[in-house]
Amino acid sequence: MILEGDTLIPADRRMVWKALNDPEMLRACIPGCQSLERQSDTDFSSSVRAAIGPVSATFGAKITLSEIDPDRGYTISGEGKGGAAGFARGKARVDLEDEKGGTRLRYSADVNVGGKLAQVGSRLIQGTAKKLSEDFFVALSERLGGTPAAAEVAGASADAAGAAARRAGAAGRRLLWGGLIVVLLIAVAWGIGG
Amino acid sequence: MKAIEDFTLVGKTILRREDSYLMRGKAQFLDDLPEPKGLIHIAFVLSPYARADILSVDASAARALPGVIDVLTGKDFVDDIKLFAPVIEIGGYRPVGRPVVAGDRVNFVGEYVAVILAESPYVAQDALDLVEVNYNPLPSVAGIKDALKPDAPVLHDHLGDNLIFKSAFETEGFAERFAEGDVVLEEEFQLGRVTGVMIEPRGCMACPDPIATNVTLWTPTQIPHIVRTAIADHLDIAESILRVVTPAVGGGFGTKAHVYPDELIVVALARRLGRAVKWVQDRREELLTNAHAREHILKIRVAAKNDGEISAVHLDVRTNCGAYPNHPYSPTLEATAAVRMMPGPYRIRNYKYDVCSVTTNTAPTGAYRGTGQPSAFLAIEGMMDRIGRRLGLDPAEVRRRNVIRPEEFPYVNVVGVRYDTGSYLPSLERGLEMIGYDAFRAAQPKDRLVDGKYRGIGICNYTEVSGTGAPGWRVRGFAKMPGFDSSRVVVEPDGKVTVYVSQADAGQGHYTTFAQLAADRLGVDWADVMVVEGDTSKTPYGTGTFASRGSVVGGGTVIRCSEKVGVKIRRIAGYMLNADPERLVLRDGRVFDPADAERRLTLREVAETAYSMNNLGLPQGEEHGLEATDYYDPPMVTMANGTHVVQVAVDPEDGRIEIERYAVVHDCGRVINPKIVEGQVHGATVQGIGEALMEEIVYDAEGQHLNANLLDYLLPTAMDVPDLELSHIETPSIDTVAGIKGAAEGGLTGAVPALANAVGDALSGLGVKITRVPLRPSYVFEQIRKARAAGEGRT
Numbered sequence: 001m002i003l004e005g006d007t008l009i010p011a012d013r014r015m016v017w018k019a020l021n022d023p024e025m026l027r028a029c030i031p032g033c034q035s036l037e038r039q040s041d042t043d044f045s046s047s048v049r050a051a052i053g054p055v056s057a058t059f060g061a062k063i064t065l066s067e068i069d070p071d072r073g074y075t076i077s078g079e080g081k082g083g084a085a086g087f088a089r090g091k092a093r094v095d096l097e098d099e100k101g102g103t104r105l106r107y108s109a110d111v112n113v114g115g116k117l118a119q120v121g122s123r124l125i126q127g128t129a130k131k132l133s134e135d136f137f138v139a140l141s142e143r144l145g146g147t148p149a150a151a152e153v154a155g156a157s158a159d160a161a162g163a164a165a166r167r168a169g170a171a172g173r174r175l176l177w178g179g180l181i182v183v184l185l186i187a188v189a190w191g192i193g194g
Numbered sequence: 195m196k197a198i199e200d201f202t203l204v205g206k207t208i209l210r211r212e213d214s215y216l217m218r219g220k221a222q223f224l225d226d227l228p229e230p231k232g233l234i235h236i237a238f239v240l241s242p243y244a245r246a247d248i249l250s251v252d253a254s255a256a257r258a259l260p261g262v263i264d265v266l267t268g269k270d271f272v273d274d275i276k277l278f279a280p281v282i283e284i285g286g287y288r289p290v291g292r293p294v295v296a297g298d299r300v301n302f303v304g305e306y307v308a309v310i311l312a313e314s315p316y317v318a319q320d321a322l323d324l325v326e327v328n329y330n331p332l333p334s335v336a337g338i339k340d341a342l343k344p345d346a347p348v349l350h351d352h353l354g355d356n357l358i359f360k361s362a363f364e365t366e367g368f369a370e371r372f373a374e375g376d377v378v379l380e381e382e383f384q385l386g387r388v389t390g391v392m393i394e395p396r397g398c399m400a401c402p403d404p405i406a407t408n409v410t411l412w413t414p415t416q417i418p419h420i421v422r423t424a425i426a427d428h429l430d431i432a433e434s435i436l437r438v439v440t441p442a443v444g445g446g447f448g449t450k451a452h453v454y455p456d457e458l459i460v461v462a463l464a465r466r467l468g469r470a471v472k473w474v475q476d477r478r479e480e481l482l483t484n485a486h487a488r489e490h491i492l493k494i495r496v497a498a499k500n501d502g503e504i505s506a507v508h509l510d511v512r513t514n515c516g517a518y519p520n521h522p523y524s525p526t527l528e529a530t531a532a533v534r535m536m537p538g539p540y541r542i543r544n545y546k547y548d549v550c551s552v553t554t555n556t557a558p559t560g561a562y563r564g565t566g567q568p569s570a571f572l573a574i575e576g577m578m579d580r581i582g583r584r585l586g587l588d589p590a591e592v593r594r595r596n597v598i599r600p601e602e603f604p605y606v607n608v609v610g611v612r613y614d615t616g617s618y619l620p621s622l623e624r625g626l627e628m629i630g631y632d633a634f635r636a637a638q639p640k641d642r643l644v645d646g647k648y649r650g651i652g653i654c655n656y657t658e659v660s661g662t663g664a665p666g667w668r669v670r671g672f673a674k675m676p677g678f679d680s681s682r683v684v685v686e687p688d689g690k691v692t693v694y695v696s697q698a699d700a701g702q703g704h705y706t707t708f709a710q711l712a713a714d715r716l717g718v719d720w721a722d723v724m725v726v727e728g729d730t731s732k733t734p735y736g737t738g739t740f741a742s743r744g745s746v747v748g749g750g751t752v753i754r755c756s757e758k759v760g761v762k763i764r765r766i767a768g769y770m771l772n773a774d775p776e777r778l779v780l781r782d783g784r785v786f787d788p789a790d791a792e793r794r795l796t797l798r799e800v801a802e803t804a805y806s807m808n809n810l811g812l813p814q815g816e817e818h819g820l821e822a823t824d825y826y827d828p829p830m831v832t833m834a835n836g837t838h839v840v841q842v843a844v845d846p847e848d849g850r851i852e853i854e855r856y857a858v859v860h861d862c863g864r865v866i867n868p869k870i871v872e873g874q875v876h877g878a879t880v881q882g883i884g885e886a887l888m889e890e891i892v893y894d895a896e897g898q899h900l901n902a903n904l905l906d907y908l909l910p911t912a913m914d915v916p917d918l919e920l921s922h923i924e925t926p927s928i929d930t931v932a933g934i935k936g937a938a939e940g941g942l943t944g945a946v947p948a949l950a951n952a953v954g955d956a957l958s959g960l961g962v963k964i965t966r967v968p969l970r971p972s973y974v975f976e977q978i979r980k981a982r983a984a985g986e987g988r989t
Contacts, residue, residue, distance in 0.1 A: 057323070084323045086242045112898070115242025115303070119478055119902035 001113075003092075003129050006106040007137045011144035013096050013103045017071045019144055020094065029139035031132050034058065042066065048080070052121035052128050057085030072096055086115020102145075105137070203714040204932065207869040210706045211721075212699075221442035224397045224414050230470040233399075234263060236460070237318035237473070239308035239325050240482065241300035244555035244897025245334035245347065248298055248327060251308055256324040261317035265325060266309045268297040274462050276428045278455055282524040284671025286361040290350050290553070292518035294455035300329070301349055301517035302555050303899045304482030306455060311463070315474065334555040336897040338491055338512050341552045349517060349553045358515050359526050359551040363533070365608060368506060371544035375497025375505035379580050383573050384966040385946070386890035387489035387514065389481065390562045390881075391909055394444025396484060397474035398457050400464035408435045409464050414443040416451035417738030418698050419676075420522055422730045424453040425461050436461065440728030446700030447881070448561035451740035452485050453521040481902040485560030486891055489514040490532060492573040498581050502592040506544035509536050509573065513559070515551040520560030522674060525551035528559065530670045531566025531659070536574050537607045538657045539618035539835055540596040545608045555897035561740060563881055564939045567658065568946040572967065575654045575947040579954060588635065589955075590626055593655055597622060604928070610669075613657070613833045614929040621859045621923055622655050625837035628857035628919055634841065641959035647843040648959065649854070652952025654838045654944045660862070660936020661746025663828040678827035679736035679747040683712055683755040685763065685820040687805040689783065689798030691716060691723040693756075696736020697748045698728035702938070703870040704744060708752045710866060711932075715756035716763070717780030718797060734823055742936025745866055747828050750931035755824035762820060767800050769813040832927050834935040836860040838879070838944035842952040846982075849975025851887060851953060853916040858944065861923040863935030868922065875941045876918055882945020884910040886967045960985070 009016050019025045023044065027036040036046040042065040049058050061080035068074045073096055079089035090111030097104045113125060121128075215221050253265035277291030295306045308325055312318035333347045340346055341356040349356055365371075372378075398413040415421050418438040426433040443450065460471040475483075493510040511532045515525030533547040578596070582589035597618045598605050605613045626632070634651055642648045659666075664677030682694040693712045697704060705725045713720035726732055736751075737743065760780055767785040768775030771794075777787045786794035803810045804820040812818065841855040860875050888908035892900045901907045926933025946967055953974065954964035960981040966973075 083326060084239070112894075112896075114244075114898045115240075116478070118894075118898045118900055119303075119482065120906075122900045123906060 001111050001125065003109045003111060003126070003133070004107065005130070005133060006104055008099060008102050008104055009137065009141050009144055010102040013098055014071055015144055016096055016103045016105065019140060025140070025143065029136050029143065031135045042068070052117055053124045055085050055116050055121050057082035059088070082115075082117070084116065086113060086117035088113045088117065107133075201714050201932070203710045203720060204864065204866055205868065206710070207867055208706055208710060208720060210703045210870065211709070212703065212705050216442070223394050223442045223444055224399065224412060225474050227399065227412060227441055229472070230401050233470045233472055234311050234463070234467065235313070235315040235318045235472055236463070237310045237312070237315070237322055238306045238456070238479070239310070239322055239327065240479070241296065241303055241305040241307050243300055243329050243331050244303050244336065245332045245349075246300050246329035247332060248296060248300060248307065249330055250328040252326040252328070253308065255326070256310060256321040259317060259321050259324060261313040262321045263311040263313065265321070266295070266311065267307070268293050268295040271295050271459065271462065272297070274429060274466070275458050276430070278428060278458065278521060280519055280522045280524045281674045282526055282671045283673040284361070284526055284530075287359045287524065287526055287671065288353055290353070290358060290519055292455070294458050302557050303897060304479070304557055305517070309459065334897045336554050336556050336893040336895055338489070338514050338552050338554070340895065341554045349555065353553070356553045357550055358519070358553045359524070359529060360549070361530070362548045363609065364546040365544050368544055368546045372497045372506035372508065376500040377581075377584055378495060378497050379577060379584060380493070380495045381573075381576060381580065381963075381965060383492045383494070383569075383576060385488040385490045385569050385572060385885070386966070386968050387486050387559070387893075388562065388885050388889045389484055389486045389891060390445070390447030390449030391480070391904070391907070392445030392447065392449065395475040395477060395480040396450065396454065396456075397472070398460050399470060399472040400460040401470040402464045402468055407465070408437065409461055410437045410439060411457065411461055412439050412441055413457055414440055414450060414700070416443070416446040416448075416698050416700050416740045417453070418728055418730050419696060419735050420738060421453050421457060424521060425458055428458055429462055429465075431465070437729070437731040439730070440698045443698065443700035443728075446740065447563045448487070448565065448740050449484050450700060451561050451738060452523070477904060478902045481891065481907055482899055483557055485520050485562070486516065486557050487528065487559055487562030487565070488569065488885070489559065490528065490569045492532070492569055494573045494577055496577045496581065498585070500585060502581055502585055502587045502595045504540065504542055504581075504596050506546075507536070507542055507574070508546045509533055511547065511549045511569070513551045514556065515553050516556045516558035517553060518558050520558045523560055523672070525559065526671055527561055528566040528569070532569045534609050534611065534670070535567045535657070535659060536570040537609065538571060538574060539598055539616065539655050540574065541598050542596075543608055556893050557899075563878060564942040565741065567656065567939065567943040568882070568885065571654055571656050571943055571947040572950055575951060576954070576965070578653075579951050583958065590622070590631060590653060593622055593653065594619070597655065611831060611833070612829070612929070614927050615863070615925045616657070616833060616835045617861045617923045617925045618655065618835055621835060621837045621861055622653075624921055624923065625653070625839040625857050625859045628859070628921060629839040629841060629855055631839065642956050643959065647845050648956040649841065649843045650952050650955030650958070651839065651841050652948045652950065652955055654948035654951065656836060656940060656943045656947075658742060658834040658836070658936065658940035658943060659831045660742035660834050660939075661828045661832040661930060661934075662741055662743060663747070663830055666830040669830065676735065676737045678825050679743070679751050680734040680823065680825040681748070681751040681755040682734055682823045683752070683759045683821060685716070685759060685797065685801050685804070687801050687807060689718075689796060689801045691718055692726060693723060693752055694726045694733040695748050695752060696733045697739040697744055700739060702739065702744050702874070703867065704739070704748065707745065707866045707870060708748060711749055711752045712756045715753055715760055716797070718783050734825070742834070742938040744936070744938070745934050746832050746930050746936050747826060749866060749934050750828060751824045751826035753931050754826055755822050758822035758824060759820060762804075762822065763797070763800050765813060766803055766816065767795050770795060770800065770803060770810060826931065829929040832863070832930050832935045834862045834937060834940055836940045836944055838948035840948045840952045842949065842956055844953060844956045844974060844978075846978050849971035849973070849978060851949075851969060851971070851974065853883070853949075855919070856916045857919045857921070858941065859921045859923060860937070860940060861925050861935075862937035862940070863924065863930070864926045864933035865922065865924055866934065871922070871937050872920055874937045875920060878939060878941025879918055879945045880910050880915050882942035883914060883949065884908075885942065886946045886949035886969060887914070888968050888970060890968050957981070
């Protein structure tokens with residue numbers, strides 16, 4: 001499944017790039033993210049709670065960054081396993097470009113899901129992924145755009161769920177919806193939502 | 195045996211006695227049965243991968259959950275359950291065994307990886323989420339064409355490739371005969387993968403006898419005796435210690451006519467643990483793991499004369515076996531059915547087929563209503579229309595020129611199947627007449643566009659294999675399929691009757707029809723006849739209820755057995771009346787000589803004598819009791835037939851297909867109970883509408899199952915079903931008892947090709963060719979769009 005999109009983030013490219021490489025920031029912005037740890041310069045592990053239709057699970061994900069073009073983009077690849085709920089794996093390319101009013105973030109992800117997620121959630125994945133991605137970008141924009149949320153980032157990151165809940169008016173609902181697929185998703189989620 | 199004309203209850207609609215409890219929700223299905231003390235509930239961890247090595251299974255968290263008794267994996271069953279495999283003796287088949295729970299490798303999504311044993315079904319479900327399985331995913335393959343590529347992943351190393359079955363046939367001088375045709379037409383047809391979705395999914399419960407080593411298995415199966423034999427064989431236990439019982443069965447459709455790994459597992463666990471063990475399937479598991487069917491690719495080449503007469507046919511059939519052979523049929527079932535049934539009602543004398551079955555990383559495929567026949571007729575009936583279009587002949591006329599005529603019976607077809615009787619031409623003509631075919635054609639514009647919709651008519655003229663006996667199974671390699679069915683008819687001491695039949699009703703109405711037959715032969719009220727089925731401890735051995743065999747074989751043995759008892763009744767009554775037994779008749783619960791009707795006995799009086807409940811003795815040499823047992827092995831097959839003619843309107847705006855008229859002519863030989871036959875025709879036709887227009891199990895190219903739920907696997911509802919106009923023709927068989935033929939599958943077999951042909955006719959003006967089912971709106975719309983774009987490109 002191919003997921004593509006772009007969004008304008010009201011911050012300069014370097015700030016966006018920095019945020020995309022900051023585990024604390026990512027954890028705060030990824031819907032349902034319970035933990036996100038940097039294992040090395042290019043490897044992360046994380047745990048994300050996601051729900052697609054009737055399937056919900058905590059996905060353990062391993063994410064690797066490659067084709068890194070500092071300040072301009074990278075490729076995220078990864079796999080998330082949700083136990084009985086199934087798995088997701090895939091790859092997302094994220095590119096940043098200067099644009100009036102901030103930075104244009106473009107993403108293109110190819111994601112495969114399997115197990116129960118695919119069996120009962122196939123129809124919902126695209127929509128859910130899109131929504132999760134939007135949630136991610138909204139959260140990221142708020143934090144980078146100097147909105148009040150930005151000041152809370154440090155504190156919020158200590159409590160990802162709390163941050164998520166504060167993120168927007170409809171945060172609770174979004175979180176529910178929010179599962180995209182899994183990991184990748186997450187991974188992607190920040191990249192795209194992949 | 196008395197002449198069929200003497201039957202007084204045959205051919206009469208008697209309302210089904212089972213409806214009184216089925217319709218009021220009183221039937222006891224598996225999950226309604228009282229649960230024994232100490233019952234263990236099991237649930238299966240299913241593979242999320244189409245193909246992967248299992249590196250490790252960590253069940254510690256699951257085991258720690260209160261209420262979890264144990265978590266078992268494949269290695270825990272290696273010692274007491276043999277590799278699961280059917281015995282098939284046919285050239286070109288290469289056996290593959292299946293572990294009942296995967297060992298080091300999974301081969302399809304849904305394969306059992308671990309078994310949770312818990313004190314309640316809820317705990318078992320919760321524990322599923324706690325089992326951590328570490329997989330190493332491997333390259334996988336799902337489709338027939340992909341699996342046949344040279345670089346495709348090979349599922350079973352010992353095969354070397356994915357061809358599990360391959361066979362071919364060719365009549366003498368085929369190439370020369372083919373070359374004699376004036377025109378050659380070629381097409382490739384495809385049928386989507388489907389399964390028999392039942393109101394009641396599967397499940398099973400094994401209960402050990404507390405004082406012995408015996409086990410009773412409750413399982414809603416269509417084949418209790420075969421299940422028992424297979425379990426005893428694979429567990430290496432005596433068949434005599436296992437009893438298989440079917441509770442009420444909520445639909446079978448062939449899907450429940452298999453032996454499944456879970457049935458072996460619950461029996462093994464019950465024996466090992468000395469506790470009852472129960473498993474109930476949910477809807478997702480049903481769609482993932484029950485036997486699927488179809489997913490066939492049929493390439494057909496037909497050579498025909500300019501007058502429409504077929505000179506020769508070459509059929510190439512490829513079927514998707516799934517990851518393992520089903521039990522007991524193996525993947526040869528639909529493959530050999532499709533190629534053997536294709537000649538159907540037509541005079542095809544020059545024939546060549548190639549057939550194969552391919553293993554893929556998908557669920558095993560097996561039996562489902564119609565077995566191979568919807569595929570065969572989609573191909574040959576599709577070609578009838580194409581011959582008509584090519585030669586400028588009406589498609590009905592092409593069929594008339596090829597159909598076997600009444601005077602040609604009995605007829606032996608090109609693969610050696612005997613058609614004893616049939617009404618192929620009268621059935622076709624009546625179907626055309628019912629739908630007003632000639633008037634429709636006369637008014638039909640060339641572009642088929644009427645009031646904004648494309649309107650067309652489709653025809654399917656089919657034969658329906660039914661009541662297959664041992665020779666019919668052997669010729670297709672089914673070495674262990676008994677073929678016969680049996681019954682025991684007992685006149686009880688009070689003169690009432692109990693009939694034990696080796697079959698297993700799944701909604702077909704046996705408790706009514708078999709009572710009708712026995713009552714008819716014994717001259718008693720049908721309400722005084724009880725029918726017992728689905729219990730291996732009570733009924734003699736037999737094959738079971740599938741493949742349209744209930745009425746032919748079950749009905750046949752009940753008639754024969756009742757007549758055997760009737761002979762004994764006459765002997766005893768003759769002795770009591772001092773009359774000639776040959777002259778005595780059984781009617782209205784009495785035994786008498788019509789020439790001397792004043793002297794008569796009730797059946798009860800005869801029974802009391804037989805059971806030594808009076809002072810009258812038995813004739814010299816006569817044994818006590820009043821019963822008989824009968825084993826009936828019917829002919830190779832018995833051919834029913836029929837014609838579906840359907841008129842559809844295709845909306846070019848959204849690709850939706852509306853069925854405007856639907857006519858069914860149906861000939862199943864001697865009809866026992868017309869209302870039940872109509873029910874079978876209706877039900878099968880509706881399932882055919884599902885297969886033709888909406889049902890399809892979808893796998894992605896790697897074997898991920900994408901619609902294991904009933905929102906995405908669409909079934910026809912009342913909203914999709916038109917008024918079915920039915921007409922019966924009764925052409926009794928001359929080979930079977932009482933002339934009975936089977937009735938359960940023809941509706942589906944006729945519907946799929948008829949609907950495809952109707953849509954093909956409607957869109958023929960646009961140049962759209964219909965070569966596959968299901969014909970979902972998205973697919974039809976896309977074909978219309980492409981055809982219109984191409985049309986504009988030309989102009």
